[in-house]
Amino acid sequence: MAILTERASPGIRPRRPYQRLLNSEQGLGYLLLVPTVLILVVFLAYPFVFGLWLSLSSAELTDAGRFIGLGNFKFEFTIDRPFIQALTNTFLYTGVTTVFKLSLGMGMALLLNQSFPFQRFVRAAALLPWIIPTVLSTLAWKWMFDPTFSVVNWAAVHLHLVSYPGPNWFGSTTTALAALMIVNTWRGFPFFGVSILAGLQTIPVDLYEAARVDGASRWNQFTHITLPMLRPVLLVVLLLSTILTFADFQVPFVLTNGAPFNSTHVLATWAYQWGVPGGAIGLGAAISLVLFPLLAILVAATLVAVRRPD
């Protein structure tokens, strides 16, 4: 068989079934997707669907539980007080930090877009908070906000910004939430900064020159050229960051883990609290699924925003 094919025509490719598969775009296309699809189905799609079932069940760590309809959701929305707080915290946390990350990131991008010495070093250093493991930098912040030995308070007292001893950061709900937002903003704004910077560098310089010839002020150039040209980048970065912040677990878990009195939980940490130490996996799954409707909307918006022109 092999000899026959070879003899027939050395120029034309042999036509064994598996080679036909490898040479047809359709066959090869599907074949190359197999490993990816396999992993995503087993460890992503299946758990997602299974999570839907869990949220409707009384499952616990060691037993699969039984179907209880919307019982978990009913319990959360009517009885479980910290849940309602976690829900509002999640929105507050996402909303406030996104505003700050966007404005600080914009400032950082405009700043770094100018020429100055040590550009590479400055860019790398400014990006550091976003690169290193979140829980580890959050630990440093936890130490900086320590109830008795806070270096932040020490500095604020010495600069006469607050009176001694300064706020007990994790002692009240307001300051603890503020601390969460500070850390999340610190960690997240460099991502906005470098993305917006990359966007800035794609704006043609002659647009600004033309505007200057027409006598446009710096502010007018910003609102009429920079912002509109940045729109696609801003949209994608905003959506990605909102999704990630909305589902954030690491900063709230390490920094406060709900303290004081379960008042600073977000949905992710509250789901963990019930599901892992509490052992009520069904309830935990229901709590994390509360994230889903809004995430779905954000994801759909992202899909529209990143649609490639091809």
Add this chain to the structure above:
Amino acid sequence: MATAVRGRGDVPLMDRAIGRWIRVYIPILVLLFITLFPFYWMVVTTFKSPSELFDFNQSPLFVRQPTLEHWKELFLHTNFPRWTLNTTIVAIASTAISLFCSILAGYSLARLRYRGAGAMGWGIFVTYLVPPTLLFLPLTFVIRSLHLFNNLLSLILTYPTFLIPFCTWLLIGYFKSIPRELEESAMVDGATRLQAMTRVVIPLALPGILSAGMFAFTLSWNEFLYALIFLNDSVAKTIPVGVTQEFIHGDDFFWGQLMAGALMGSVPVALLYSFFVDQFVSGLTAGAVKG
């Protein structure tokens, strides 16, 4: 007259210099202070003796009597070296799996025309946007039924779920930037499509593969939630979980050790990026900017 003219010329020059300090240099210094101070604080903390750590009567910003005791403790009397090994194994293995899968998938989606390719591409992108927060509880059942608790395989197999979508998306862009003609001429010369892919397209996409690999490595090095839930044995933990769990006993925080561990856990990724910051920035924004 002449002096007056020169004077008038000098003042704006001075003003320009001062203006540059106010508009550029000082804001940059402030930016660097904000982003770097926590790291400075970590470093200072690791060299302070326990009594100095809790002495705020003198400036806490400097170390008066440096000590290496926290570092010795970290490397000699904790499981930190073991966690470093675990984290490295997990990061390398899951990056390798993810690169393998996403090179194949990225090539398939970027180059081959077949029914459903577009839909598959979007499907993979959507999975990139599904946060682990939504999946970790049902995943514990999957991991238990596979008997993978306290086994690094639990992470090596689950991390690709967020690494593959990301890398695939990145690589699609790189593959598309390679001219189709190169591949076609190789095939005219008798190469099969698979050969064209492995000998022409993949070598040309190496920079893209490198940055995808770097991202994947960092993301798995930094991952916390799955590692927290799937690994309970002290010797099985990764750095982020070990450091946050084992250096805190009740209300006692061993800040010297905590900060030493946090620094050591950050150094590998920080080094990686200081060498590759430009590729990193372009890779990071490839999707967003090209839009």
